Amino acid sequence: MSPVKTVHTVCSHDCPDSCAVLVTVDELGKATRVQGDPSHPITRGFLCAKVTKYLDRVYSPARLLFPMRRRPGAVKGNGHFGRESEAFEPITWDAALDLISQRLQLVSDEHGPEAILPYSYAGNMGVLGYGSMDRRFFHRLGASRLDRTICATAGGDALVSVYGKKLGTDPEHFRDARYIIAWAANIHGNNVHLWPFVQEARRKGAKLVVIDPYRTRTARAADWHLPIQPGTDAALALGMMHVIIRDGLHDQDYIDQNTHGFEALRNHVLSYTPACVAGLTGIAADEIETLAREYATSAPAVIRLNYGIQRSQNGGASARAVCMLPALIGAWKHQGGGLQLSTSGAFVFNSMALERPDLMMASPLERPARIVNMSRLGHALTELDAPPVKALFVYNSNPAAIAPNQNAVRRGLTRPDLFTVVHEQFFTDTTDYADIVLPATTFLEHKDFQGAYGHYFLQLSEQAIAPLGEAQSNVWLFSQLAKRMGFTESCFCDGVEDLMEQALGESADDLKTKGRIRQQHATEEFAAGLFATPSGKIEFYSSALAAQGLEPLPAFHAAEESRRGVKAQSFPLEFLPRKADNYMNSTFANLPGHQKMESPGLAMMHASDASARQIREGDWVEVFNARGRIRLRARIDGSVPTGVVAASLNWNKLSAGGSNVNALTSETLTDLGRGATFYSTLVEVRKLSPEEAQGGSASID
Numbered sequence: 001m002s003p004v005k006t007v008h009t010v011c012s013h014d015c016p017d018s019c020a021v022l023v024t025v026d027e028l029g030k031a032t033r034v035q036g037d038p039s040h041p042i043t044r045g046f047l048c049a050k051v052t053k054y055l056d057r058v059y060s061p062a063r064l065l066f067p068m069r070r071r072p073g074a075v076k077g078n079g080h081f082g083r084e085s086e087a088f089e090p091i092t093w094d095a096a097l098d099l100i101s102q103r104l105q106l107v108s109d110e111h112g113p114e115a116i117l118p119y120s121y122a123g124n125m126g127v128l129g130y131g132s133m134d135r136r137f138f139h140r141l142g143a144s145r146l147d148r149t150i151c152a153t154a155g156g157d158a159l160v161s162v163y164g165k166k167l168g169t170d171p172e173h174f175r176d177a178r179y180i181i182a183w184a185a186n187i188h189g190n191n192v193h194l195w196p197f198v199q200e201a202r203r204k205g206a207k208l209v210v211i212d213p214y215r216t217r218t219a220r221a222a223d224w225h226l227p228i229q230p231g232t233d234a235a236l237a238l239g240m241m242h243v244i245i246r247d248g249l250h251d252q253d254y255i256d257q258n259t260h261g262f263e264a265l266r267n268h269v270l271s272y273t274p275a276c277v278a279g280l281t282g283i284a285a286d287e288i289e290t291l292a293r294e295y296a297t298s299a300p301a302v303i304r305l306n307y308g309i310q311r312s313q314n315g316g317a318s319a320r321a322v323c324m325l326p327a328l329i330g331a332w333k334h335q336g337g338g339l340q341l342s343t344s345g346a347f348v349f350n351s352m353a354l355e356r357p358d359l360m361m362a363s364p365l366e367r368p369a370r371i372v373n374m375s376r377l378g379h380a381l382t383e384l385d386a387p388p389v390k391a392l393f394v395y396n397s398n399p400a401a402i403a404p405n406q407n408a409v410r411r412g413l414t415r416p417d418l419f420t421v422v423h424e425q426f427f428t429d430t431t432d433y434a435d436i437v438l439p440a441t442t443f444l445e446h447k448d449f450q451g452a453y454g455h456y457f458l459q460l461s462e463q464a465i466a467p468l469g470e471a472q473s474n475v476w477l478f479s480q481l482a483k484r485m486g487f488t489e490s491c492f493c494d495g496v497e498d499l500m501e502q503a504l505g506e507s508a509d510d511l512k513t514k515g516r517i518r519q520q521h522a523t524e525e526f527a528a529g530l531f532a533t534p535s536g537k538i539e540f541y542s543s544a545l546a547a548q549g550l551e552p553l554p555a556f557h558a559a560e561e562s563r564r565g566v567k568a569q570s571f572p573l574e575f576l577p578r579k580a581d582n583y584m585n586s587t588f589a590n591l592p593g594h595q596k597m598e599s600p601g602l603a604m605m606h607a608s609d610a611s612a613r614q615i616r617e618g619d620w621v622e623v624f625n626a627r628g629r630i631r632l633r634a635r636i637d638g639s640v641p642t643g644v645v646a647a648s649l650n651w652n653k654l655s656a657g658g659s660n661v662n663a664l665t666s667e668t669l670t671d672l673g674r675g676a677t678f679y680s681t682l683v684e685v686r687k688l689s690p691e692e693a694q695g696g697s698a699s700i701d
């Protein structure tokens with residue numbers, strides 16, 4: 001027997017913190033404890049409530065432990081929570097790999113390889129688990145390429161358009177700030193390791209301001225909460241610029257030395273007067289004046305911007321405008337000043353070696369395959385042609401729950417001619433549509449390495465325990481499938497160590513020795529005036545965007561689905577489909593311990609909107625639009641401003657009526673980055689009669 005040991009791992013869930021996690025493993029090889037690693041300078045020895053209970057997930061009796069195939073005659077989409085296995089029968093891995101490879105070959109032969117669509121995102125943030133052998137496999141196959149836009153492309157493209165790279169203020173430096181704006185950032189809820197630095201700054205006198213339509217945990221704890229109307233952030237940022245420039249509070253020296261396009265910006269913001277912006281955002285003109293003046297005169301001032309801002313139709317412009325604020329006041333000069341949206345640009349891996357896009361030339365296509373936007377999966381599965389999608393391979397994601405325009409997605413997934421494979425840890429909303437279900441490892445059960453998008457530490461994640469049952473990692477799965485498909489390239493024989501070396505080059509040994517490497521260079525780039533934009537400066541005006549026919553300066557445009565759009569005549573309320581505080585998107589929603597921490601199934605309404613519809617606290621209501629309808633209980637607790645309804649993401653089969661918030665969201669794309677616009681959604685709400693409230697599952701429209 002091996003002695004008790006402690007293994008260094010990294011939480012691979014989709015979260016900016018990328019926590020260092022210590023796993024205690026007993027003599028029998030069973031993990032007995034997970035805890036934060038106190039030696040990590042940012043995550044400092046504690047885990048969020050979601051992952052503190054992680055062994056409940058790893059050893060859940062509901063874990064998928066062996067491959068399965070759908071039983072003949074079992075109807076897709078009829079998954080009842082806890083009874084999903086009735087639709088499947090166990091098979092061996094050999095049989096599963098044979099079935100999948102034969103079917104993929106058939107699809108490729110009959111329709112061309114682009115009829116195969118991979119669908120994955122950040123259910124696994126490990127570099128190898130997120131994208132390595134899987135990419136090689138699908139490139140060699142000639143499958144459609146997935147444009148991974150569901151979360152962050154509008155904001156990412158915005159940040160890069162202004163600064164050239166996805167870098168930002170070091171989280172440790174937040175303790176030195178005197179003015180902190182959490183802009184669409186629920187730090188206390190889902191970036192929890194930044195919170196102690198914020199509190200340290202506040203103990204030294206810093207002010208915390210939250211700009212968010214929803215009264216989040218962070219907003220409740222802040223010094224000042226500005227409940228902005230959804231999708232109007234560009235207007236507020238431009239209004240702040242108007243005040244700052246009008247009153248001469250900008251840093252002209254910094255602007256002269258480090259920025260491009262200031263004169264164009266100065267003229268551009270003239271029309272964004274506080275009175276005008278107040279009418280757009282719902283924030284009073286005097287508050288806009290105060291915010292702008294305090295922000296510009298309280299150095300060091302820092303903005304923690306998060307991705308909610310960019311999930312609206314005007315989201316790219318909104319993120320660009322907010323990103324420009326620190327440049328206007330020279331905030332980057334001060335330790336503790338600046339902005340953080342993402343730090344992921346600090347982690348540079350050899351993606352060509354890891355993903356091998358060159359293999360597309362060895363596919364039957366002998367050219368790069370078409371690109372399919374994951375934010376339009378419903379369209380891809382129901383309307384895309386030449387060729388239509390005939391095989392869908394899902395891993396690291398749960399699209400039946402998280403993809404917008406859910407009823408179109410579910411219609412597509414129900415197609416009898418669609419062959420669907422899902423590699424998962426649990427039965428989910430998506431496995432309800434699978435032909436083949438494959439068991440996947442958790443981050444305790446495989447080795448990987450990981451960057452972060454909320455700090456600057458590259459970390460090694462060792463394998464702590466043997467895979468549960470017959471669970472397998474993504475690397476293993478796609479390397480085995482490649483062999484089954486007859487791909488003879490030696491890269492399909494690479495193991496985890498090979499992949500690490502190919503991705504990291506000389507740094508691989510360093511990482512293996514140290515376990516954690518700080519990307520020091522990245523924390524210093526902006527402070528040193530190094531910007532990887534075409535002009536080499538911070539770009540207020542972007543010629544590159546202009547060349548693409550996009551607006552070179554960020555402007556406010558009301559979303560089609562907003563209170564200012566024509567559709568508001570039929571559906572007058574703006575809908576916020578929020579992430580649940582105690583789940584990670586759709587992950588953890590099935591676990592009893594996590595369910596106890598969460599209050600799903602609530603429609604947060606403003607008292608005036610509720611009373612206008614004769615709705616009282618606790619009433620069953622239907623939130624609906626032309627795309628779908630969901631059933632919730634009304635909660636009238638001051639969480640949202642007038643004209644806004646909020647509800648949190650849950651699994652469909654755990655939701656009353658059988659549909660979650662994405663039955664209402666659309667496949668409209670953002671102005672930048674082709675991203676999803678979850679927060680540009682209009683709805684109406686009506687009170688349900690007692691009979692309706694007790695009714696069966698909502699139909700798929």
Ligand code: SF4
Pocket residue numbers: 011012013014015016017018019047048049050051052192193584
């Ligand atoms: S979900 Fe985030 S905060 Fe929680 S343990 Fe994982 S990385 Fe840390």
